[in-house]
Amino acid sequence: MPIVTYGDSGRPLLLFPTAAADYLENERFFLIKAVEPLIQAGRLRVFSIDSINRYAWMDETIPVQEQARRQAFYARYLEEEVVPYVRDACRDATARLTTTGASFGAYHAANTFFRRPDVFRGLIAMSGFYDLAPSYLKGYSDDNVYYNNPLWYLRNLEGESLEILRTRCTITIVTGQGAYEAPEESRKLAELLETKGIPHTLDLWGVDVRHDWPSWRQMLPFHLERMGF
Numbered sequence: 001m002p003i004v005t006y007g008d009s010g011r012p013l014l015l016f017p018t019a020a021a022d023y024l025e026n027e028r029f030f031l032i033k034a035v036e037p038l039i040q041a042g043r044l045r046v047f048s049i050d051s052i053n054r055y056a057w058m059d060e061t062i063p064v065q066e067q068a069r070r071q072a073f074y075a076r077y078l079e080e081e082v083v084p085y086v087r088d089a090c091r092d093a094t095a096r097l098t099t100t101g102a103s104f105g106a107y108h109a110a111n112t113f114f115r116r117p118d119v120f121r122g123l124i125a126m127s128g129f130y131d132l133a134p135s136y137l138k139g140y141s142d143d144n145v146y147y148n149n150p151l152w153y154l155r156n157l158e159g160e161s162l163e164i165l166r167t168r169c170t171i172t173i174v175t176g177q178g179a180y181e182a183p184e185e186s187r188k189l190a191e192l193l194e195t196k197g198i199p200h201t202l203d204l205w206g207v208d209v210r211h212d213w214p215s216w217r218q219m220l221p222f223h224l225e226r227m228g229f
Contacts (some may be wrong), residue, residue, distance in 0.1 A: 079116055
């Protein structure tokens with residue numbers, strides 16, 4: 001699977017595309033341009049990757065069980081191949097990445113982050129949803145579903161992973177409240193994090209902020225600066 005990188009120094013950011021798009025979508029829609037000052041200043045290095053949604057959750061020709069199996073393979077690919085690749089590129093064998101994405105990309109960014117907080121240090125989830133059940137699962141569940149559905153597994157999270165999320169991570173959930181946005185999805189995740197004692201920022205932008213690229217081109221550089229990039 002292809003990966004494109006922007007910059008050659010700075011803290012690593014793993015960037016997911018929306019919906020069924022590819023690894024160059026964020027460049028085509030000028031999200032990379034929006035964070036270019038941080039890249040040019042050597043503060044940020046972006047790694048943009050493919051989604052598998054068109055082969056998994058958005059492929060209605062296969063059963064949910066198979067969609068979930070493919071998602072599980074994707075999660076393993078991220079943890080076992082992408083993370084070592086990024087660390088090698090950054091010449092830092094212990095680097096902890098920040099994840100981000102918008103819309104369906106926010107789900108992947110959040111799921112990737114929450115599954116392995118020992119590997120990922122931060123999350124900027126933009127205009128996302130974090131529970132697959134209402135739109136994709138059709139009442140089905142198995143381990144592949146459970147461990148890739150953040151609103152399910154976070155409720156029961158304990159031990160070292162929970163402690164890392166409480167003490168060593170930075171979490172931002174940001175969404176608009178305008179056309180095609182679903183701010184209630186961000187609120188649900190924030191409320192769950194609150195019950196688990198996990199620090200986070202819920203940032204609700206105004207009713208004039210739509211579910212669209214101009215919004216995300218403002219959100220991402222703003223919150224990268226907030227997180228110290």
